[in-house]
Amino acid sequence: MLPASLEEAVEALAEAPGAVPVAGGTDLMGAVNAGLLRPVALLGLGRIAELRGWQYQDGAALLGAGLTHARMARPDFAALIPGLAEAAATVGPPQVRNVGTLGGNVVSAHPAGDTLPVLAALEATLTLIGPEGVREVPVSHLLTGIDPLREGELLAFVRVPLLHAPQVYLKATGRTGPGRATASVSVVLDPARRSVRCAVGAVAPVPLRPLEAEAWVAGCIDWDGDRTIEPAAAAAFGDYVASACVPEPPEGMDGGPGAAVLRLRRTVSVLARRALGRALK
Numbered sequence: 001m002l003p004a005s006l007e008e009a010v011e012a013l014a015e016a017p018g019a020v021p022v023a024g025g026t027d028l029m030g031a032v033n034a035g036l037l038r039p040v041a042l043l044g045l046g047r048i049a050e051l052r053g054w055q056y057q058d059g060a061a062l063l064g065a066g067l068t069h070a071r072m073a074r075p076d077f078a079a080l081i082p083g084l085a086e087a088a089a090t091v092g093p094p095q096v097r098n099v100g101t102l103g104g105n106v107v108s109a110h111p112a113g114d115t116l117p118v119l120a121a122l123e124a125t126l127t128l129i130g131p132e133g134v135r136e137v138p139v140s141h142l143l144t145g146i147d148p149l150r151e152g153e154l155l156a157f158v159r160v161p162l163l164h165a166p167q168v169y170l171k172a173t174g175r176t177g178p179g180r181a182t183a184s185v186s187v188v189l190d191p192a193r194r195s196v197r198c199a200v201g202a203v204a205p206v207p208l209r210p211l212e213a214e215a216w217v218a219g220c221i222d223w224d225g226d227r228t229i230e231p232a233a234a235a236a237f238g239d240y241v242a243s244a245c246v247p248e249p250p251e252g253m254d255g256g257p258g259a260a261v262l263r264l265r266r267t268v269s270v271l272a273r274r275a276l277g278r279a280l281k
């Protein structure tokens with residue numbers, strides 16, 4: 001099935017219960033090839049033009065779920081939503097970025113999904129379209145399962161507020177070259193509200209927001225001046241974020257798993273400090 005519009009796609013899903021939508025196929029076809037999934041039918045989303053671009057609406061960008069990572073990594077998109085462009089540029093090898101999509105990344109909801117911490121920090125919302133109409137849910141609600149995709153529903157758009165301020169995404173991987181994140185941090189400045197928003201990815205099943213650390217560091221920034229922060233405060237922010245998002249290793253576990261947790265804490269602390277430093281540069 002290859003519908004040419006969202007309306008046709010929703011109708012086709014209603015007529016073929018059990019059919020599975022496929023965008024770039026980079027996650028889905030892996031599962032099919034590994035024998036983990038046997039869909040009764042596939043619904044290709046690749047011909048739906050409205051899913052591939054973006055439009056502006058009330059100070060926000062409405063991003064089509066079919067935007068590829070390669071498209072989001074281009075300079076015109078980076079000027080609009082720099083954090084998302086940075087995240088998209090780090091996804092897998094070029095073959096994956098050329099076909100893998102924003103919508104597929106969100107619906108797959110892999111803990112190390114690169115766009116997810118950025119969308120969490122931006123407090124993005126998702127437009128879902130199904131047989132019962134259109135509804136809007138916060139990205140965190142879909143990822144945590146509070147409000148999952150319902151039978152026959154498609155993710156159509158991702159609504160992202162345009163903040164016109166620095167945003168940074170940093171990712172640590174277990175090896176050099178492209179790879180899944182072992183930890184990632186997104187930092188977003190919102191000067192209009194004098195706030196800093198941060199989300200940490202890959203350390204838990206869903207991105208985590210260290211809300212107390214965000215509020216604390218916002219109070220350390222000279223918002224009326226040149227938006228600077230003392231180096232010691234930036235380092236303390238890193239530690240604050242890490243202790244909020246990575247559990248303390250159990251006592252007496254200096255080696256083995258305890259050491260791995262400590263390493264992860266250090267990694268998150270460094271990523272958060274650097275991301276804040278780059279956002280305030």
Ligand SMILES: Cc1cc2nc3c(=O)[nH]c(=O)nc-3n(C[C@H](O)[C@H](O)[C@H](O)COP(=O)(O)OP(=O)(O)OC[C@H]3O[C@@H](n4cnc5c(N)ncnc54)[C@H](O)[C@@H]3O)c2cc1C
Pocket residue numbers: 020021022023024025026027028029030045065066090091092093096099100101102103104105106107108112113114115153154155156178179180181
């Ligand atoms: C070699 C390799 C390396 C990778 N590296 C990374 C990486 O570094 N970082 C990272 O984040 N990901 C990585 N991935 C995972 C993958 O490429 C991304 O998650 C990608 O964004 C998935 O998009 P897709 O369009 O290919 O999704 P698909 O495989 O087409 O779909 C994924 C899931 O989403 C559903 N779906 C897709 N679009 C919609 C929609 N509009 N509405 C409802 N459901 C939908 C499908 O039914 C399926 O369940 C990698 C994958 C591979 C194969």
